[in-house]
Amino acid sequence: MDTFSKAERSRIMASVKAKGNKSTELKFLSILKANDVIGWRRNYPLVGRPDFVFPKLRVAVFIDGCFWHGCLQHCRMPSSNKDYWYTKIDKNIQRDKKISKELKNKNWKVIRVWEHEIKSGTVKRKIGIIKKLHNRISMGGPPLSTPPRQAGPHRAVPKARRNNWGERFNVAP
Numbered sequence: 010m011d012t013f014s015k016a017e018r019s020r021i022m023a024s025v026k027a028k029g030n031k032s033t034e035l036k037f038l039s040i041l042k043a044n045d046v047i048g049w050r051r052n053y054p055l056v057g058r059p060d061f062v063f064p065k066l067r068v069a070v071f072i073d074g075c076f077w078h079g080c081l082q083h084c085r086m087p088s089s090n091k092d093y094w095y096t097k098i099d100k101n102i103q104r105d106k107k108i109s110k111e112l113k114n115k116n117w118k119v120i121r122v123w124e125h126e127i128k129s130g131t132v133k134r135k136i137g138i139i140k141k142l143h144n145r146i147s148m149g150g151p152p153l154s155t156p157p158r159q160a161g162p163h164r165a166v167p168k169a170r171r172n173n174w175g176e177r178f179n180v181a182p
Contacts, residue, residue, distance in 0.1 A: 015089075033072045033124050034060050037132070044136050048143060056115075057108030066142045068118045070135075071108075075124045077101055083125050118142070 037060070041049060049070075053062035059069035075083035079098045086094050109119045120139070126132040 033074060033127055036127050037061070037070075037072055037122060040127070040132060040136065044133075044140070046136060046139055046143070055117075056111050063139065063143070065146055066118070066139070067116060068120060068139060068142060069112050070120045070122060070139075071105070072122050072127070073105070073124065078105060078123075080123055080125065083123075 041061070048063050048065055049061045050064060051061060053059065053064065055062055055069060057069070057071070060072045061070040062068070063070075073080070076085070077098065078084075079102045084098065086098075105121070109121070112119050118138075120135050122132055122135055126135070
């Protein structure tokens with residue numbers, strides 16, 4: 010059962026913005042600056058509208074919210090209107106895969122950063138990847154010649170999770 014009334018939950022969900030979210034994109038921006046990472050662009054016209062693009066490196070960075078993009082560790086489905094939320098998040102996951110594949114086919118490196126990685130500070134490994142690529146280019150090396158395989162946790166596929174009675178549920182506590 011939800012701890013908020015329907016009206017309050019609606020107000021909360023409506024306040025979630027796609028851009029400029031302080032807990033994710035702006036925090037990641039401050040991490041880039043603190044680590045002296047340069048060459049990034051925002052609002053770059055590229056398939057999927059990545060949150061950050063490094064054009065010279067051919068790197069597209071997407072900042073994925075744990076709820077909206079189906080993080081296995083942190084995505085908690087609302088108890089009301091379950092079918093709507095499962096469908097919505099599953100479509101987001103499928104779109105993310107399609108966009109990543111399309112960019113990789115165009116020889117772009119795709120880095121997906123989870124909201125919890127930014128909050129916990131584990132995003133440093135991905136910052137290191139960007140710095141390595143930047144050093145490679147600045148020393149006269151070629152940009153990526155083949156799209157590298159994306160590492161990281163797999164996304165949740167809520168439809169596949171059912172208990173013995175066929176009801177959907179979240180595996181993570």
